[in-house]
Amino acid sequence: xxxxxxxxxxxxxxxxxxxxxxxxxxxxxxxxxxxxxxxxxxxxxxxxxxxxxxxxxxxxxxxxxxxxxxxxxxxxxxxxxxxxxxxxxxxxxxxxxxxxxxxxxxxxxxxxxxxxxxxxxxxxxxxxxxxxxxxxxxxxxxxxxxxxxxxxxxxxxxxxxxxxxxxxxxxxxxxxxxxxxxxxxxxxxxxxxxxxxxxxxxxxxxxxxxxxxxxxxxxxxxxxxxxxxxxxxxxxxxxxxxxxxxxxxxxxxxxxxxxxxxxxxxxxxxxxxxxxxxxxxxxxxxxxxxxxxxxxxxxxxxxxxxxxxxxxxxxxxxxxxxxxxxxxxxxxxxxxxxxxxxxxxxxxxxxxxxxxxxxxxxxxxxxxxxxxxxxxxxxxxxxxxxxxxxxxxxxxxxxxxxxxxxxxxxxxxxx
DNA sequence: GACGTCACGGTTGAG
DNA sequence: CTCTCAACCGTGACG
Numbered sequence: 001x002x003x004x005x006x007x008x009x010x011x012x013x014x015x016x017x018x019x020x021x022x023x024x025x026x027x028x029x030x031x032x033x034x035x036x037x038x039x040x041x042x043x044x045x046x047x048x049x050x051x052x053x054x055x056x057x058x059x060x061x062x063x064x065x066x067x068x069x070x071x072x073x074x075x076x077x078x079x080x081x082x083x084x085x086x087x088x089x090x091x092x093x094x095x096x097x098x099x100x101x102x103x104x105x106x107x108x109x110x111x112x113x114x115x116x117x118x119x120x121x122x123x124x125x126x127x128x129x130x131x132x133x134x135x136x137x138x139x140x141x142x143x144x145x146x147x148x149x150x151x152x153x154x155x156x157x158x159x160x161x162x163x164x165x166x167x168x169x170x171x172x173x174x175x176x177x178x179x180x181x182x183x184x185x186x187x188x189x190x191x192x193x194x195x196x197x198x199x200x201x202x203x204x205x206x207x208x209x210x211x212x213x214x215x216x217x218x219x220x221x222x223x224x225x226x227x228x229x230x231x232x233x234x235x236x237x238x239x240x241x242x243x244x245x246x247x248x249x250x251x252x253x254x255x256x257x258x259x260x261x262x263x264x265x266x267x268x269x270x271x272x273x274x275x276x277x278x279x280x281x282x283x284x285x286x287x288x289x290x291x292x293x294x295x296x297x298x299x300x301x302x303x304x305x306x307x308x309x310x311x312x313x314x315x316x317x318x319x320x321x322x323x324x325x326x327x328x329x330x331x332x333x334x335x336x337x338x339x340x341x342x343x344x345x346x347x348x349x350x351x352x353x354x355x356x357x358x359x360x361x362x363x364x365x366x367x368x369x370x371x372x373x374x375x376x377x378x379x380x381x382x383x384x385x386x387x388x389x390x391x392x393x394x395x396x397x398x399x400x401x402x403x404x405x406x407x408x409x410x411x412x413x414x415x
Numbered sequence: 416g417a418c419g420t421c422a423c424g425g426t427t428g429a430g
Numbered sequence: 431c432t433c434t435c436a437a438c439c440g441t442g443a444c445g
Contacts, residue, residue, distance in 0.1 A: 063441080068439090068440055069440085070426080071425035071426035071439055072438095072439060092417075093416075096418095104420080104443090105439090108439095108440080124427050125427025125428040125429080125436085125437065126427065126429050126437070126438095171430095
């Protein structure tokens, strides 16, 4: 289904269920484009009283008055809150209104959550993992050295024939050509990577190693928490990694490089910048709105900060704490700027949630186990995405993953 | 009125 | 360095 956003689906869709839509009334399809959303002058907080910091946070304002960045995922805090509220029994339509997020989005996020257990957005951009791994390069080099006149397509065939690659990860002829041109230009010298050598990390990185979403680090090991949760393959519990290409075909797996990857993943969590600086460097984001990150693990700081683009209200606003009516948001956030950290609330237990890990509760104070919540939320069970996204969960880490996990520095004030 | 679905325009990042 | 492409995004509107 398309709900997940499967491309094919969309592509194949022009006719599919959308039949009737093919002739969208003029007014229709206005979608995002039709009605020039408030853009450009980035939605900065209400240009008046707005938070100074948010001078030019840009975004658009939806019909509900909420701010969003076209093409970009909602902040994890919001995503999380959507799930939380849903778990509190609040109807999606109400959640939509309260958070000022389109109901379609709420529906989508909840559906995904139900399906995968993850509140996190999928991996955006990028493409399949590199197929030109060190090992492949090495073979190409060997072939080339063995037969300087060999054609790229011949190399390709040989890679397949020799089992170096399979049809899923064999480099394209153009890629091979490029390799020949760029990396194997001078056959005399050993390539950048030597067979036995430990391959440089980068190439091995699975998809999106840079994808800085606050994906909880593997160590979050939701799996662990999930313990007996049905359908929660412990090992795979990683719902969060955005996209992982068919692990079975994963180059990294094939090459046995995964370990590194995993580690990297873990780091990512710690280093946590929610979004890549590039984009994330949105000006004016008031990062201070969030408690200093302790968190480290995935969503935490990252998650929260990740939402940088969205002006964040003071932490105090916590959302749920009081399931405030939309109007509860400070005027300054007029445009429904997404509220602050998702903390501050004590989510209801989750069905699948491992006993004893109530969402965010323990920990007094800061950061805390708020992570649990996130974790739990984020990893209900490794859904297909999950599985796909992350080959395996790292091991032996996180002494107390839960705590740090998303570190949703929830002002958990367990109170 | 609620909600699932999906076209749309947009962003992203590997190749 | 730029372009291409395919993935994902949230919105908004239909049904």
